[in-house]
Amino acid sequence: MSEALTPQQLQKAPGTQPGDPKLDLDQIQGDVLIGLQKFFERFVFFAIQDAPAFKAALRQDLAKRITTTREVHQREFDLNALKIQGKRDRLPLIGLNLGFTAEGIGLLVPGADLGDPSFANGAKKQAAALNDPVDGQGNPTTWLAAFLNATIHGVFLVTGGTASAVQEEFDRITGLLGHAISVVYDETGQSRPGLERGHEHFGWLDGVSQPGIKGLSDPFPGQQLLDPGFFVFGYPGPTAAPPLPWMRNGAFMVFRRLQQLVPEFHQFLVTEANDQGMDSVLLGGRLVGRWQSGAPMELTPLQDDSTLGPDPQRNNNFDFADDQGERRCPFGAHIRKTNPRKDIPEQFLDPHRIIRAGIPFGPELSTAEQQGDATEQERGLMFVCYQTSIPEQFEFVQNKWANNPGFVPGKHHPDGTVVSVGFDPIIGQNAGGAPRTTDEPVPNYPTGNVRSTLHEPQNFIVPTAAAYCFVPSIAALENELSA
Helix, strand or coil: CCCCCCHHHCCCCCCCCCCCCCCCCCCCEHHHHCCCCCCEEEEEEEEECCHHHHHHHHHHHHHHHCCEHHHHHHHHHHHHHHHHCCCCCCCCCCEEEEEECHHHHHHHCCCCCCCCHHHHHCHHHHCHHHCCCECCCCCECCCCHHHHHCCCCEEEEEEECCHHHHHHHHHHHHHHHHHHEEEEEEEEEECCCHHHCCECCCCCECCCCCCEECCCCCCCCCCCEECHHHCCCCCCCCCCCCCCHHHCCCEEEEEEEEEECHHHHHHHHHHHHHHHCCCHHHHHHHHHCECCCCCECCCCCCCCCCCCCCCCCCCCCCCCCCCCCCCCCCCCCHHHHHCCECCECHHHHHHHCCEECCEEECCCCCHHHHHHCCCCCCCEEEEEEEECCCCCCHHHHHHHHHCCCCCCCCCECCCCCECCCECCCCCCCCHHHCCEEEECCCCCCCCCCCCCEEEECCCCEEEEEEEEEEECCHHHHHCHHHC
């Protein structure tokens, strides 16, 4: 769940350590490892109507317009330099990336098998396995019609610093393609305004914790370096070689449009906190595992530290090894469920990490919504993540961790009783919409033995669309996919 890295979070020049893999930054699309810089991001899902015309436009023009990791990386340095100079002008910084669904790949490269069963099935067929709301035939019941009924072959990600710059690039792309495509769904996400930039609609600083990449990252304290092959094909990692040679420097992208029921969630925190005899801000922090500033409960369990939250030198320099009684952070907290650092051995954690690159969508809360504690206009997160195995990374984290009330296993309260951890209270989906429980919302820090359980009456995040895509290398776009 994150936007492009801020200048302070810039991961330094590639190849910083002897023996690191040499990444082909001119071939990897820019959103995969670092993230396209953006205040606005337009998601343009399309169907290919004329494959020869599409291939010609891709080969002759579009592939050359794709923003690479090298370009994104250089822009981070440029933006950092401008910030040091005290300049705050918003630059256009147009970004363009392109991914294809399994149906799209099959249309362009007939018979291609990318070796990922979830990608081959598509997001719609996988919805039930993720505990998303579905009907008796397994069809999602909360999705937008375009993602239920239409054929989607691919998606353009168009990003920029201004809405007009994004619109100009969109017009340029559609002008190059003409009748070769039809737009199935088109929506723009944007960063929240003012001091809320970088925060998702519930109010938390987003994208605080990302894995570092060997050959690209100079890690911050507490940031773990992982082999690039976990996130892009053709490098050291879980797979020695991609199933098809042209998959090198490509990655699988998961897109999820997640509606957030913001006023309902905030009211729930107030009501539940009153019932539990605690502060609602503290309750929210314990459910997420961080205060809204981004400061982790593990480091500051009872009071927010607004200087710690946005500081990459400190905000991830912790693990849960010294909190085996969940006094500082509940076992079921969102950040502990999805990145259980030292709760499980690293060899069982690393293969399931993902790189997130999403952006909020929808308007800010209206006065009527705040006063009525009810959503009137849709808002939420355009969730995007990258990996080389959808089943072992995104789906594993969502299903085996967030949706699994038994994870993390083998935990005990200070009095020795076994913990029933519960669902991830933020992204966990309980099949059928039944209430979810989370253990120990009330803190026992630094001492205490108060047993408490939180019951969430509904899911405050509702999946409304999804797509599984493959994001190819520049060479694959220019050759195999446009041949």
